[in-house]
Amino acid sequence: MRQAIHIFKKEFGAYFLSPIAYIVIALFLLVTGWFFFAGFFIYNRADLRNFFNLLPIVFSFVIPAITMRLYSEELHAGSYEILLTMPVTYFDVIAGKFLAAVAFVGVMLVPTLAYPITVSLIGDLDWGPVIGGYIGGILLAAAYSAIGIFASSLTRNQIIAFMMGMSICFVLTMINKMLFFFPQTILSVIGYLSADNHFQNIAKGILDTRDLLYFLSVVFIGLYATHIVMQEKR
Amino acid sequence: MIHVESLTKYYDDFCAVDQISFDIHRGEILGLLGPNGAGKTTTLRMLTGYIAPTAGDIRVKDYSIEEDMLDIKKLIGYLPESAPIYNDMIVYDYLQYVARIRGIGKEEWNDRIRHLADICGLNDIMHKVVDELSKGLKQRVGLAHAMMNDPEILILDEPTSGLDPNQIVEIRQIIKKIGQEKTVVLSTHILSEVEATCDRIIIIDRGKIVADDTTAAIKQSAGEKQFVSLSLLDAEFKDVEEALKGIDGIIKIDKVDSDDEGVVAVKVTVRSDADPRGEIYRTIKQTDWVLVEFHRETRTLETIFRELTKEY
Numbered sequence: 001m002r003q004a005i006h007i008f009k010k011e012f013g014a015y016f017l018s019p020i021a022y023i024v025i026a027l028f029l030l031v032t033g034w035f036f037f038a039g040f041f042i043y044n045r046a047d048l049r050n051f052f053n054l055l056p057i058v059f060s061f062v063i064p065a066i067t068m069r070l071y072s073e074e075l076h077a078g079s080y081e082i083l084l085t086m087p088v089t090y091f092d093v094i095a096g097k098f099l100a101a102v103a104f105v106g107v108m109l110v111p112t113l114a115y116p117i118t119v120s121l122i123g124d125l126d127w128g129p130v131i132g133g134y135i136g137g138i139l140l141a142a143a144y145s146a147i148g149i150f151a152s153s154l155t156r157n158q159i160i161a162f163m164m165g166m167s168i169c170f171v172l173t174m175i176n177k178m179l180f181f182f183p184q185t186i187l188s189v190i191g192y193l194s195a196d197n198h199f200q201n202i203a204k205g206i207l208d209t210r211d212l213l214y215f216l217s218v219v220f221i222g223l224y225a226t227h228i229v230m231q232e233k234r
Numbered sequence: 235m236i237h238v239e240s241l242t243k244y245y246d247d248f249c250a251v252d253q254i255s256f257d258i259h260r261g262e263i264l265g266l267l268g269p270n271g272a273g274k275t276t277t278l279r280m281l282t283g284y285i286a287p288t289a290g291d292i293r294v295k296d297y298s299i300e301e302d303m304l305d306i307k308k309l310i311g312y313l314p315e316s317a318p319i320y321n322d323m324i325v326y327d328y329l330q331y332v333a334r335i336r337g338i339g340k341e342e343w344n345d346r347i348r349h350l351a352d353i354c355g356l357n358d359i360m361h362k363v364v365d366e367l368s369k370g371l372k373q374r375v376g377l378a379h380a381m382m383n384d385p386e387i388l389i390l391d392e393p394t395s396g397l398d399p400n401q402i403v404e405i406r407q408i409i410k411k412i413g414q415e416k417t418v419v420l421s422t423h424i425l426s427e428v429e430a431t432c433d434r435i436i437i438i439d440r441g442k443i444v445a446d447d448t449t450a451a452i453k454q455s456a457g458e459k460q461f462v463s464l465s466l467l468d469a470e471f472k473d474v475e476e477a478l479k480g481i482d483g484i485i486k487i488d489k490v491d492s493d494d495e496g497v498v499a500v501k502v503t504v505r506s507d508a509d510p511r512g513e514i515y516r517t518i519k520q521t522d523w524v525l526v527e528f529h530r531e532t533r534t535l536e537t538i539f540r541e542l543t544k545e546y
Contacts, residue, residue, distance in 0.1 A: 081284050082319065084283075
């Protein structure tokens with residue numbers, strides 16, 4: 001576990017060594033800020049529903065971009081060999097990289113706290129859904145990061161990793177809006193698969209174990225699949 | 235120290251390493267020699283646990299790669315081919331990261347890194363980004379990485395590939411120095427390298443071991459023939475052949491093309507148990523030929539290597 005922390009520190013630090021991190025953060029803030037405030041005064045409601053409605057779809061693009069380098073870059077440069085021949089386990093590597101990605105998303109979310117603070121100054125804001133939204137946001141980020149890491153472990157090409165990660169995340173986000181394509185009998189199953197549904201539940205301020213379990217399962221499946229891929233590479 | 239038994243690795247259908255067995259003893263510098271694609275890198279990768287063997291067993295001390303890989307990794311310092319180090323990190327940060335993962339305490343970091351910087355000559359580049367380093371410098375950082383925890387076994391894959399002659403000499407000196415106390419395994423396809431650094435050589439070709447002995451023994455396994463080369467001025471080959479023919483121990487006399495004008499170059503094949511050099515000299519002294527060159531050719535590692543690994 002100590003090794004995982006060292007890898008986490010290194011990976012987290014590595015994000016800020018390249019300009020990509022700052023570009024991603026800036027783009028994220030620009031997009032979310034624009035869409036949030038564009039409708040804010042028209043709705044004339046003191047809540048962040050607009051922002052949290054948008055978050056899953058923005059995440060499904062931004063998070064694969066954050067995770068795409070975690071394995072692909074190492075596989076491409078060959079440093080993967082150096083990493084794995086040091087006294088670390090697969091678990092250390094996966095945990096370190098995963099936590100670094102989630103922590104980076106956390107850092108990315110911090111500036112958006114300006115939105116609820118602004119809103120609370122000009123209106124009567126209910127903080128419950130806001131706190132729920134941020135907890136849900138982190139859970140969603142963890143799930144998408146796990147998927148992105150899995151995609152990254154499959155290829156040495158970062159662009160392919162991004163495309164694969166984005167596709168999976170996008171489908172998980174949008175699937176609840178496509179339900180009319182599916183037969184009645186499997187609707188509830190498909191509905192359960194939707195990350196957006198679970199996220200919106202939490203963003204309403206309701207912490208349900210079913211939603212929690214969903215996100216934890218996605219994280220577990222993504223990281224376990226990565227473990228299998230790593231083992232396959234030997 | 236390291237015991238390898240019928241180690242085999244298949245990549246799909248391709249057999250990269252085929253049932254090789256050998257032992258590596260403490261304090262030995264072992265050279266793994268072979269043409270490109272012979273299975274050197276694959277063998278080293280299995281020793282370091284980066285890839286798993288298809289069959290066979292590796293034991294390092296009393297650890298088995300199946301169960302105690304983490305313990306083995308702690309004993310081994312490994313420098314992969316062309317030192318793939320994180321490009322965007324600063325050398326000092328990188329070494330610090332390695333020190334952390336290697337479990338070196340905070341108090342010892344600086345001493346250890348400073349010590350390695352001295353050995354590997356990194357003092358001037360400590361605060362440079364790895365990306366900006368030349369290949370030779372990167373290789374040295376890689377060497378420092380491999381030696382971070384003062385490992386008992388150092389495994390180096392082509393440590394001098396792509397370096398200029400000065401850097402090669404430097405790296406070799408470093409390796410020799412380390413080899414005085416540690417076990418070193420290095421792979422290369424450069425013959426002069428093993429000759430200059432290694433105590434023992436294993437030659438592998440197409441996944442099989444074709445020779446395994448000390449450097450001196452391999453060089454002495456010369457076979458039945460040796461050669462004496464002569465260059466003469468003012469002579470005709472026919473006369474030379476005539477004069478030398480009767481000397482005991484000479485099997486064959488051949489003319490060799492010479493670049494110098496007026497020089498007759500002769501290659502004399504000699505039985506390995508005979509040394510007719512004195513007799514040849516006395517014979518030539520009686521003529522008016524001028525002897526400009528006269529030496530015995532011992533079989534070089536190169537000829538042995540080519541004989542062992544030639545295509546059939």
